[in-house]
Amino acid sequence: MNNRPFNDTSYEQFLNEWKIMGTKCKKCGALALPPRPICVSCSGSELEWVEFKGTGKLAAFTSITVAPPNMAKEGFGRNNPYVVGVVELEEGVKAVARIIGIDAKKPEQIKVGTLLKAEFLTKGEGLARQTSLAFKP
Amino acid sequence: MSRRRKLFRGAAVVGGGLTKLGLFKDRNSKDFFAEAYQEMLGSVDKGFDPKDIDAAYVGNFTNDFFVNQAHWAPIISDLIGLVPKPVTRTEGACASSALAFREGVLAIASGMYDIVLVGGFEQMSKRTTEEVAEGLAMAASPYEVATGFTFPGVFGTMATAYFAKYGADRDALFNVTIKSHNNAPLNPKAQFPCTIRDFMNQRIERCRQKGQPIPQWKDEKDFLRDPAVNPPVAWPMHLFDCCPISDGASCLLLVAEDLAKKFTEKPVYVAGIGQGSGYSLHAKKDLTTYEATKAAAEEAYGMSGYGPKDIQFSEVHDCFSIAEIVHMEDLGFYSPGEAFKAVAAGESRLDGPKPINTSGGLKTKGHPVGATGVAQLYEVWTQLRGDAGKRQVPNPNLRVGGAHNLGGTGGTCTFTILERR
Numbered sequence: 050m051n052n053r054p055f056n057d058t059s060y061e062q063f064l065n066e067w068k069i070m071g072t073k074c075k076k077c078g079a080l081a082l083p084p085r086p087i088c089v090s091c092s093g094s095e096l097e098w099v100e101f102k103g104t105g106k107l108a109a110f111t112s113i114t115v116a117p118p119n120m121a122k123e124g125f126g127r128n129n130p131y132v133v134g135v136v137e138l139e140e141g142v143k144a145v146a147r148i149i150g151i152d153a154k155k156p157e158q159i160k161v162g163t164l165l166k167a168e169f170l171t172k173g174e175g176l177a178r179q180t181s182l183a184f185k186p
Numbered sequence: 187m188s189r190r191r192k193l194f195r196g197a198a199v200v201g202g203g204l205t206k207l208g209l210f211k212d213r214n215s216k217d218f219f220a221e222a223y224q225e226m227l228g229s230v231d232k233g234f235d236p237k238d239i240d241a242a243y244v245g246n247f248t249n250d251f252f253v254n255q256a257h258w259a260p261i262i263s264d265l266i267g268l269v270p271k272p273v274t275r276t277e278g279a280c281a282s283s284a285l286a287f288r289e290g291v292l293a294i295a296s297g298m299y300d301i302v303l304v305g306g307f308e309q310m311s312k313r314t315t316e317e318v319a320e321g322l323a324m325a326a327s328p329y330e331v332a333t334g335f336t337f338p339g340v341f342g343t344m345a346t347a348y349f350a351k352y353g354a355d356r357d358a359l360f361n362v363t364i365k366s367h368n369n370a371p372l373n374p375k376a377q378f379p380c381t382i383r384d385f386m387n388q389r390i391e392r393c394r395q396k397g398q399p400i401p402q403w404k405d406e407k408d409f410l411r412d413p414a415v416n417p418p419v420a421w422p423m424h425l426f427d428c429c430p431i432s433d434g435a436s437c438l439l440l441v442a443e444d445l446a447k448k449f450t451e452k453p454v455y456v457a458g459i460g461q462g463s464g465y466s467l468h469a470k471k472d473l474t475t476y477e478a479t480k481a482a483a484e485e486a487y488g489m490s491g492y493g494p495k496d497i498q499f500s501e502v503h504d505c506f507s508i509a510e511i512v513h514m515e516d517l518g519f520y521s522p523g524e525a526f527k528a529v530a531a532g533e534s535r536l537d538g539p540k541p542i543n544t545s546g547g548l549k550t551k552g553h554p555v556g557a558t559g560v561a562q563l564y565e566v567w568t569q570l571r572g573d574a575g576k577r578q579v580p581n582p583n584l585r586v587g588g589a590h591n592l593g594g595t596g597g598t599c600t601f602t603i604l605e606r607r
Contacts, residue, residue: 082468083329109350109473111342112421113334118320120334133334135343135467145333145468156421161350181333
């Protein structure tokens with residue numbers, strides 16, 4: 050697994066294996082999620098894979114009632130909103146993800162700072178299998 | 187860290203044009219640009235020969251998607267008779283034409299050209315609302331789109347971070363919307379030239395005509411709190427937090443500073459230009475700030491010698507209400523966490539100490555994305571010449587104004603400072 054290129058395709062492959070994988074700069078130690086081919090902190094190109102635990106807290110969110118086509122296809126919209134947000138992981142980096150297990154119809158009750166744990170949402174099978182990152186309380 | 191940047195040669199705005207903004211399905215981008223261009227020709231006080239224009243830069247975000255036509259530079263060149271002179275299209279999402287303006291200034295500063303036309307245009311009305319949303323999402327980060335974020339969703343997310351950090355709530359957003367709509371009827375080019383009170387009266391009249399119960403809103407905020415008239419889009423962004431879909435075009439005539447008085451006795455000089463780039467949501471260190479705006483402001487302030495206090499009024503990119511609040515802080519007008527209080531206190535009103543979006547902003551004036559950057563500068567130019575009519579900033583010593591333009595979800599931002607001397 051350590052020979053995979055540091056790119057979005059590898060990140061998605063790892064998600065399919067239910068792993069949250071990013072990069073760590075060997076020179077300055079900066080973490081990146083999704084992985085980066087170049088360290089933006091020190092411009093170094095010597096990187097290694099690092100697995101994230103998948104625990105963190107809600108940094109910001111929105112509950113979407115006007116859904117884009119890809120989400121509308123899944124039945125989301127005016128009467129069935131969904132929540133996406135930014136999660137600050139224990140390791141210090143942030144990730145954008147679906148937030149599940151909360152009431153999207155009552156966004157005023159969702160609290161920034163809520164502790165969250167990663168979940169993997171999978172759809173499709175075989176080569177079409179796609180996993181996306183979600184978090185829930 | 188950054189050194190102070192200077193232009194080798196200054197530039198001045200000596201003419202401008204802006205179409206009425208709105209939805210015009212029976213007209214196309216060429217019609218819009220021709221209209222703005224013709225207004226510009228008539229606005230140059232001492233007149234000039236359009237054949238003297240050396241080059242043009244035109245901003246357009248994605249007519250490629252909206253009307254299936256790319257490569258707009260030669261189309262515009264042919265339209266206004268510039269062939270075979272160089273015309274270049276710039277793209278920076280909603281900041282596309284601010285980049286055109288910047289390229290024009292740099293072309294003059296380099297000594298390459300003396301007279302440069304800059305402008306922008308966008309035609310969004312040929313597509314359905316869903317398709318326009320899909321087209322605009324092309325300017326968001328791929329990670330955001332894959333997760334299910336929409337454009338209003340990204341700004342809604344920043345709003346929840348701002349609310350949590352500074353103790354603000356939707357009331358802060360209402361204050362921005364009500365303020366912008368108060369300026370709208372004063373702008374003859376505005377897409378929605380009406381106040382929130384006007385919307386309330388229209389709605390009440392409609393209910394009366396249909397024999398329906400008459401809504402009993404206490405005031406404008408009560409109206410904005412009513413989901414029947416202001417439904418959620420992406421919490422806490424509701425319909426009245428979002429700018430509309432618009433068609434339109436804008437242009438300005440830029441000339442070398444030393445030639446300006448040949449065109450007009452009232453040139454408006456470019457005091458400072460700045461541009462920055464920014465991260466997508468997950469990579470931002472702070473979710474309540476736009477690093478691209480801060481970089482652009484630092485560059486523009488450094489070049490001009492002015493600071494935030496010297497900017498007497500400014501257009502500030504308000505694609506969504508929260509953006510206006512956060513940018514007022516990133517431009518240094520207010521300390522972090524203070525802008526929403528200043529808006530509540532009326533400081534950004536037309537008659538306040540720091541008028542913001544005298545044009546009515548994107549929310550009411552309209553936001554034909556590729557035209558917006560230059561449309562904002564058109565407003566600053568108009569104000570500095572004292573030609574803004576009923577929405578003229580009531581300050582007899584108006585001399586310095588700013589225009590802040592944001593592209594995408596903050597990936598490209600510019601700040602431009604214009605001045606009278």
